[in-house]
Amino acid sequence: MEIDGLExxxxxxxxxxxxxxxxxxxxxxxxxYLKIAQSIEEETKKLGAKPAFxxxxxxxxxxxxxxxxxxxxxQVKPTDLVKVDFGAMIEGFCIDTAFSYSPNSEHAKxxxxxxxxxxxxxxxxxxxxxxxxxxxEIETTIKQYGYLPVENLxxxxxxxxxxxxxxxxxxxxxxxxxxxxxxxxxxxPFASTGAGRVNDGDYCQIWxxxxxxxxNVRLPKSRExxxxxxxxxxxxxxxxxxxxxQSMLFLSLRDLEKQGALESYPVLKxxxxxxxxxxxxxxxxxxxxxxxxxx
Ligand code: MN
Ligand code: MN
Numbered sequence: 001m002e003i004d005g006l007e008x009x010x011x012x013x014x015x016x017x018x019x020x021x022x023x024x025x026x027x028x029x030x031x032x033y034l035k036i037a038q039s040i041e042e043e044t045k046k047l048g049a050k051p052a053f054x055x056x057x058x059x060x061x062x063x064x065x066x067x068x069x070x071x072x073x074x075q076v077k078p079t080d081l082v083k084v085d086f087g088a089m090i091e092g093f094c095i096d097t098a099f100s101y102s103p104n105s106e107h108a109k110x111x112x113x114x115x116x117x118x119x120x121x122x123x124x125x126x127x128x129x130x131x132x133x134x135x136x137e138i139e140t141t142i143k144q145y146g147y148l149p150v151e152n153l154x155x156x157x158x159x160x161x162x163x164x165x166x167x168x169x170x171x172x173x174x175x176x177x178x179x180x181x182x183x184x185x186x187x188x189p190f191a192s193t194g195a196g197r198v199n200d201g202d203y204c205q206i207w208x209x210x211x212x213x214x215x216n217v218r219l220p221k222s223r224e225x226x227x228x229x230x231x232x233x234x235x236x237x238x239x240x241x242x243x244x245x246q247s248m249l250f251l252s253l254r255d256l257e258k259q260g261a262l263e264s265y266p267v268l269k270x271x272x273x274x275x276x277x278x279x280x281x282x283x284x285x286x287x288x289x290x291x292x293x294x295x
Contacts (some may be wrong), residue, residue, distance in 0.1 A: 003182045003285060005160060008093035015047040016088040016095040016283075020295055023084050027101045031075040033057045034068040040086050052087025052094040052163060054206055054239035059083075060290040063150055063190055063198045063277040067205045070241040081107040083279040089236070092161040097295040098281035110191055110278045113145035117171075117189035118280040125284065125291040127181040135170035138189045142171075148196030150277065153268065155187040158283065161235055183286045194275025198268040206265035207253060208237040213261040214291040225252045226261055237265060248276040 003009070022043050023036075030036050038057035044051050059080050060078040068074065076082055085098035100111045117138040124137055134155075142149045155169030167177050169187050179185075209229055217223045225245075229238065243249055256262040270277055282293040 001182050005091070005093040006134060008090040009095070009184070009285065011292060012020050012049055012088045012090040012093055012095045015044065015049045015090075016097055016295045018047055019043055019086060019088060020097060020099065022087055022180055022248055023086065024099060024101070027076070027082060027084060032072075033074045033076070034072040036076075037068050037083065040084070044086070047088075047089050049088040052089035052096065053237035054242065056085035056098075056206075057082060058085070058267070061194065061273070061275045061277060062155060062201070062267050063192070063270060063279070065206055065265045066203065066266045067239050067265045068241070069183035069205050070214045070246065076103070077201065078103045079106075080104070081110065081276050081278060083277070084283065085279065087163070094158055095294050096158065096163060096281060097282045098188060098279050100280065101280040107276060107278070109145060110147060110193065110276055113142050113147050113191040114189045114278040114280040116145070116189060116224060117141040117149070117191065121187050122282070122284070122291060122293060125179065125187075125286060126289050127286055129179050131167070131175040131177045131179070134187065135175060136178070138170075139172040142189060142191045145191065147191040147193060150190035150192050150196055150198055150270075151196050153188070153190050154183055155281075156217055158184045158186060163237070181286055181288050184283065185286065186281055186283045188279060188281035189277045190277055192270055192275055192277045192278070194270040194272030197271040199271050201267040201269045204264050204266040205240050206237050206266070207240070207262050209233065209235050210263050211235045213259075215257060215261065217256065217261060219252070219255060220261075221248060222252045222255045225249070226256055229262075242255055
């Protein structure tokens with residue numbers, strides 16, 4: 001069957017596999033959040049893709065959407081559990097993938113729970129299967145390890161220039177979309193020692209243009225920034241540190257958000273204090289009798 005952008009997906013897939021290997025080696029020696037994120041983003045470009053979104057370096061109870069700022073001084077500590085989430089995009093077709101790492105073997109079982117949940121989920125993917133059955137695999141696997149899946153974080157369908165294209169793959173037994181051949185999905189189980197729920201934090205470094213916005217912005221400074229964003233990133237997420245002109249940047253970003261021109265993606269934190277969260281993620285194309293796994 002004809003799959004929209006297949007050639008681009010396959011090229012992005014080759015690149016994402018290389019970045020995955022590069023990233024897994026990198027976190028073993030580099031501890032600066034900023035250097036890890038920037039090095040992976042640079043490597044992505046060097047290999048011929050674009051970062052589909054800013055590299056997320058989310059540590060311990062921060063489950064997702066933490067991306068370093070310019071001059072970020074944070075370092076991974078020996079007791080930390082790190083999630084590295086990155087994307088490779090070719091002509092708008094994106095691979096979304098993540099891995100977890102800790103220098104401390106104490107987190108090994110939690111990391112394995114997310115990885116095994118992903119493997120078990122992949123083993124049931126094929127055309128005709130319900131997203132509910134996939135969520136059930138994830139939930140059952142993570143609970144067997146003695147943890148909770150994060151129920152308000154989901155996998156998702158992907159389309160051209162659209163990372164979250166509307167269909168969810170839940171991490172619990174829920175939902176009812178029937179997978180169709182040729183659909184592209186990211187599956188991303190999160191295993192938690194906490195409540196199994198995340199809330200928005202205050203820290204926010206990731207934004208994207210709201211495609212529904214009418215771009216009618218009054219302040220010249222904000223208008224100028226919005227034009228730059230539309231030109232450079234279209235509707236894809238970007239990091240504040242990617243913007244060249246940093247003068248009064250956050251005032252303009254907040255202004256644009258208030259007017260509905262931008263969406264913000266604040267860090268997502270486990271509801272329970274001092275919890276640890278692990279993540280595994282891959283992107284796949286649904287096939288008649290299985291899945292083409294792209295990372
Ligand atoms: Mn994802
Ligand atoms: Mn991801």
